[in-house]
Amino acid sequence: MPIALLKRMLRIGTAPGAESRRFRNYHIVRIIHEGEKAFVYQARSAKDDRLYAIKAYKPSYHRTARRMFKRYRLRHEGEVGMTLNPPPGIPEADYPIVRTISFDREFGNPDGCLYIVLEYVDGFSVKRMVGCAHPLLRARRLDIARSLARALTIMHDRGFVHRDLCSDNVLVMKEGPVKLIDLGFAAPGGIAFEEKSGTPSYMSPEQCAGRPVNPASDLYSLGIVLFELFTGRLPFTSSIPADNPKLAARRVSELMQHHLHAKPPSPSEFAADLPPGLDGLILRCLEKNPERRPPTARHVMNELFQMEDSPPPDAHEPAP
Numbered sequence: 001m002p003i004a005l006l007k008r009m010l011r012i013g014t015a016p017g018a019e020s021r022r023f024r025n026y027h028i029v030r031i032i033h034e035g036e037k038a039f040v041y042q043a044r045s046a047k048d049d050r051l052y053a054i055k056a057y058k059p060s061y062h063r064t065a066r067r068m069f070k071r072y073r074l075r076h077e078g079e080v081g082m083t084l085n086p087p088p089g090i091p092e093a094d095y096p097i098v099r100t101i102s103f104d105r106e107f108g109n110p111d112g113c114l115y116i117v118l119e120y121v122d123g124f125s126v127k128r129m130v131g132c133a134h135p136l137l138r139a140r141r142l143d144i145a146r147s148l149a150r151a152l153t154i155m156h157d158r159g160f161v162h163r164d165l166c167s168d169n170v171l172v173m174k175e176g177p178v179k180l181i182d183l184g185f186a187a188p189g190g191i192a193f194e195e196k197s198g199t200p201s202y203m204s205p206e207q208c209a210g211r212p213v214n215p216a217s218d219l220y221s222l223g224i225v226l227f228e229l230f231t232g233r234l235p236f237t238s239s240i241p242a243d244n245p246k247l248a249a250r251r252v253s254e255l256m257q258h259h260l261h262a263k264p265p266s267p268s269e270f271a272a273d274l275p276p277g278l279d280g281l282i283l284r285c286l287e288k289n290p291e292r293r294p295p296t297a298r299h300v301m302n303e304l305f306q307m308e309d310s311p312p313p314d315a316h317e318p319a320p
């Protein structure tokens with residue numbers, strides 16, 4: 001028997017493609033995302049014939065014993081997700097945090113990798129929408145901002161800090177609220193088993209300095225996401241390209257220096273058509289000193305609800 005086939009039957013050392021994974025009653029439809037550590041699959045449940053998303057570590061990643069902390073993180077993500085699920089009476093469709101259905105161990109894999117089953121979100125991340133100048137973006141931007149501030153309000157009210165808010169972790173559907181995802185770094189009160197957290201372009205000065213993180217740190221990251229959402233660019237960028245792994249550490253350190261010391265530009269320098277008041281709100285979120293940021297996510301949400309979006313620039317032009 002060919003070795004590859006034997007290995008596959010034993011489910012060891014095989015490339016972790018969709019066909020080599022088994023998730024109880026879920027039939028894998030396609031791979032949505034392949035990251036450094038995890039796959040996210042679209043899967044159909046044999047129980048109710050609905051689509052779900054399954055996030056599972058790559059077996060190769062899971063096996064590495066020195067990554068025990070990281071191995072624990074997926075279980076943590078499942079547990080935090082269950083805690084943050086919509087309360088009774090609030091439908092999934094109205095709730096801005098991804099719903100966690102269950103988490104379990106994989107069948108048929110000797111390492112027994114963990115996986116979590118999530119509500120399937122049929123949409124794009126804010127990062128992708130900004131990157132492709134998605135046609136819905138201009139019309140929905142204030143709505144997206146409000147919904148994201150609402151997601152953080154819910155998280156903070158329940159005592160959690162997200163610790164990795166970035167535009168990749170916010171999914172937008174055609175309609176309805178945004179869905180905040182990737183809860184693996186979320187920690188009650190910001191106190192975490194694993195101190196390192198965040199995505200370099202979005203990290204608060206206190207995260208960069210290795211100081212304790214609190215809800216205000218999420219508000220800084222929110223300020224960066226709002227900056228990106230309304231201007232199409234980040235306030236701080238690095239001169240070192242992101243696709244060069246040899247220079248990754250230098251790039252991260254350059255970005256951290258910006259978060260720690262550089263004055264952020266005003267969003268209005270890059271976009272003339274911002275809702276009145278938004279420039280100031282974003283700059284307050286980006287204050288270096290957490291105490292100078294808005295007091296809570298709810299304050300940010302309320303300010304966003306009081307704003308009206310300005311018409312797109314071409315709306316001022318007289319009809320031909």
Ligand SMILES: Nc1ncnc2c1ncn2[C@@H]1O[C@H](COP(=O)(O)OP(=O)(O)OP(=O)(O)O)[C@@H](O)[C@H]1O
Pocket residue numbers: 032033034035036037038039040053055098118119120121122125168169181182183184
């Ligand atoms: N519930 C979901 N429904 C639909 N797509 C999802 C869902 N969860 C995640 N995704 C897709 O998978 C991508 C990665 O998910 P997530 O942010 O949870 O993983 P990650 O921890 O950042 O992975 P890695 O660090 O390995 O890249 C998302 O940007 C999104 O495109």
Ligand SMILES: [Mg+2]
Pocket residue numbers: 168169182
């Ligand atoms: Mg992510």
